[in-house]
Amino acid sequence: DTAVSQTPKYLVTQMGNDKSIKCEQNLGHDTMYWYKQDSKKFLKIMFSYNNKELIINETVPNRFSPKSPDKAHLNLHINSLELGDSAVYFCASSNRGNEKLFFGSGTQLSVL
Amino acid sequence: AQSVTQPDIHITVSEGASLELRCNYSYGATPYLFWYVQSPGQGLQLLLKYFSGDTLVQGIKGFEAEFKRSQSSFNLRKPSVHWSDAAEYFCAVGQRGTDKLIFGTGTRLQVFP
Numbered sequence: 001d002t003a004v005s006q007t008p009k010y011l012v013t014q015m016g017n018d019k020s021i022k023c024e025q026n027l028g029h030d031t032m033y034w035y036k037q038d039s040k041k042f043l044k045i046m047f048s049y050n051n052k053e054l055i056i057n058e059t060v061p062n063r064f065s066p067k068s069p070d071k072a073h074l075n076l077h078i079n080s081l082e083l084g085d086s087a088v089y090f091c092a093s094s095n096r097g098n099e100k101l102f103f104g105s106g107t108q109l110s111v112l
Numbered sequence: 113a114q115s116v117t118q119p120d121i122h123i124t125v126s127e128g129a130s131l132e133l134r135c136n137y138s139y140g141a142t143p144y145l146f147w148y149v150q151s152p153g154q155g156l157q158l159l160l161k162y163f164s165g166d167t168l169v170q171g172i173k174g175f176e177a178e179f180k181r182s183q184s185s186f187n188l189r190k191p192s193v194h195w196s197d198a199a200e201y202f203c204a205v206g207q208r209g210t211d212k213l214i215f216g217t218g219t220r221l222q223v224f225p
Contacts, residue, residue, distance in 0.1 A: 033211070041217065042215070043156075043202065043215040044215070045212055045213065048211045090156070092156075094211070096211065100158045101158065103157070104155050105154050105155045106153075
C-alpha cells in the first residue's frame with residue numbers, strides 16, 4: 001500500500017498550459033506539503049496544509065494554487081506554465097509538529 | 113535566518129569503508145534536525161532525527177548522527193558502507209512550532225565495489 005501517492009509521475013507540457021498534480025495520503029496525517037526540487041537537487045517547501053487549512057505559503061507565484069478538498073488530499077494546480085517551472089514536485093505528509101515526513105515519489109514536470 | 117549547509121556535493125567511497133557526511137546549520141535556538149535519503153527516481157525517506165536528549169541518534173540502515181551544539185553540526189556516519197547506500201543525502205533543520213523544514217543542497221554518495 002502506497003502511503004503517499006502522487007500522479008502523474010511524469011508531465012510534459014507546453015509553455016502557457018495549465019496542469020494539475022494530485023496527491024493522496026492514506027496515513028491519517030493531518031498535514032500535507034508540496035515541495036519543489038530543482039535541477040540542482042535543491043528542495044524547497046512551497047505550501048503546507050493542516051486539516052485543509054493553508055499554513056505555509058512560501059513566496060510562490062500565484063500561478064500555483066494548492067487545493068485541499070479533505071485532509072487526505074492536496075492537489076497542485078499550475079496556470080500559465082513557464083520554462084522555469086520545470087522541476088520535480090514532491091508531495092509529503094506528516095502529523096503536526098515537525099514529525100517524520102513521508103514523501104511521495106515525485107512528479108517530474110517538463111515545460112517545453 | 114535558518115539555513116543548512118552540506119559542504120560536500122559529491123562523495124565517493126569504497127564498499128566496506130566508513131562514511132561521514134557533513135551538515136552544518138544556522139538556527140537561533142535548539143533545532144529539530146533530520147537526515148533524509150533519496151534514491152534515484154524516488155521520494156525522500158527519513159534516516160534519523162534529533163529533537164532533544166541524547167546527542168547521538170541511531171537511525172535506519174545502520175546510520176547514526178551526532179548533534180554538536182558547539183559546532184552547529186549534525187554529521188551523518190556509517191561504519192561500513194554498502195553498495196545499496198549509493199543515493200542523495202539531505203540534511204534538514206526544522207523550526208520549532210512550525211511545519212517548515214529547510215533542506216541542505218544534498219550530498220551525492222557513490223559507492224565503488
